[in-house]
Amino acid sequence: MKSNLRLSATVTGSFLLALIFSGGLQSCKHDPFFTDGIDPGDTTVVVTPTNPCDPATVYFESQVLPIFQSNCALSGCHDEASRQDGVILTSYQRVMETADVRPGNLSGSDLYEVITETRADKIMPPPPRQMLTSAQINVIRDWITQGAKNLTCDVNAGVCNTDNRSYAQHIRPIIQNFCQGCHSGATPSGGIDLSTYAGINAVIPNNRLVGAIEHLPGFTAMPLGGAKMSACNINQIKAWVAAGALNN
Ligand code: HEC
Numbered sequence: 027m028k029s030n031l032r033l034s035a036t037v038t039g040s041f042l043l044a045l046i047f048s049g050g051l052q053s054c055k056h057d058p059f060f061t062d063g064i065d066p067g068d069t070t071v072v073v074t075p076t077n078p079c080d081p082a083t084v085y086f087e088s089q090v091l092p093i094f095q096s097n098c099a100l101s102g103c104h105d106e107a108s109r110q111d112g113v114i115l116t117s118y119q120r121v122m123e124t125a126d127v128r129p130g131n132l133s134g135s136d137l138y139e140v141i142t143e144t145r146a147d148k149i150m151p152p153p154p155r156q157m158l159t160s161a162q163i164n165v166i167r168d169w170i171t172q173g174a175k176n177l178t179c180d181v182n183a184g185v186c187n188t189d190n191r192s193y194a195q196h197i198r199p200i201i202q203n204f205c206q207g208c209h210s211g212a213t214p215s216g217g218i219d220l221s222t223y224a225g226i227n228a229v230i231p232n233n234r235l236v237g238a239i240e241h242l243p244g245f246t247a248m249p250l251g252g253a254k255m256s257a258c259n260i261n262q263i264k265a266w267v268a269a270g271a272l273n274n
Pocket of ligand 1: 095201204205209216218229234238239248
């Protein structure tokens with residue numbers, strides 16, 4: 027099953043419409059629409075997004091902020107009320123005001139230093155919380171070296187491959203980026219530990235996992251306090267669940 031997702035962009039004028047429904051199809055074959063759910067072999071792109079995501083560019087809102095929200099901007103840590111060391115990691119504005127990020131200057135940025143520290147009394151998140159994954163650290167690194175900008179792109183435009191989703195390859199990284207910071211450790215949020223396959227499996231019955239990420243009535247919307255995930259991330263999880271939620 028391939029779902030061709032289209033952002034409901036405002037299409038002004040018949041010229042753009044004509045482009046989309048005719049020759050425009052060919053020209054976007056290899057455009058890099060996706061930063062997640064990437065399928066380089068997929069050439070069945072049908073829509074030209076107005077603001078496509080470039081895989082070489084880091085987008086704060088869709089890639090950096092979710093890491094902060096699920097690992098740092100927590101109660102007792104760096105949410106608005108707790109502001110440990112004066113650092114608030116809840117939004118672009120707060121990050122730039124309080125976290126000593128120096129655009130383009132990695133070694134001068136305290137934020138980068140603390141997430142790559144090796145000393146237990148200095149590293150963030152502090153133990154027993156898990157260190158950020160190297161993929162997450164690299165996203166933050168690239169964001170700073172690219173100028174620590176507040177860029178956004180159409181995360182819901184383009185093609186999303188939901189075929190044969192693998193737990194290890196596709197589902198695990200999504201959960202790691204958007205959920206695991208809260209849902210892990212000695213006292214995981216809601217008593218739900220999503221750092222293991224067994225823990226994820228435990229919230230599949232009664233549609234809890236899908237209900238939470240789809241923001242369905244009767245469930246607490248996840249990621250808590252964050253934006254809804256991209257349709258591609260949600261659809262990949264749904265496809266994996268529908269195929270039996272295998273440990274593949
Ligand atoms: C900022 C912390 C935080 C993040 C990030 C987060 N959660 Fe949660 N989650 C919670 C808390 C706290 C609860 C318990 C809330 C409640 O019971 O109302 C919860 C509850 C849940 C529930 C139970 C919901 C229900 O109504 O039964 C599920 C399922 C869940 N989370 C999955 C996820 C998934 C999947 C993600 C990532 C896409 C995620 N969470 C991200 C904090 C978080």
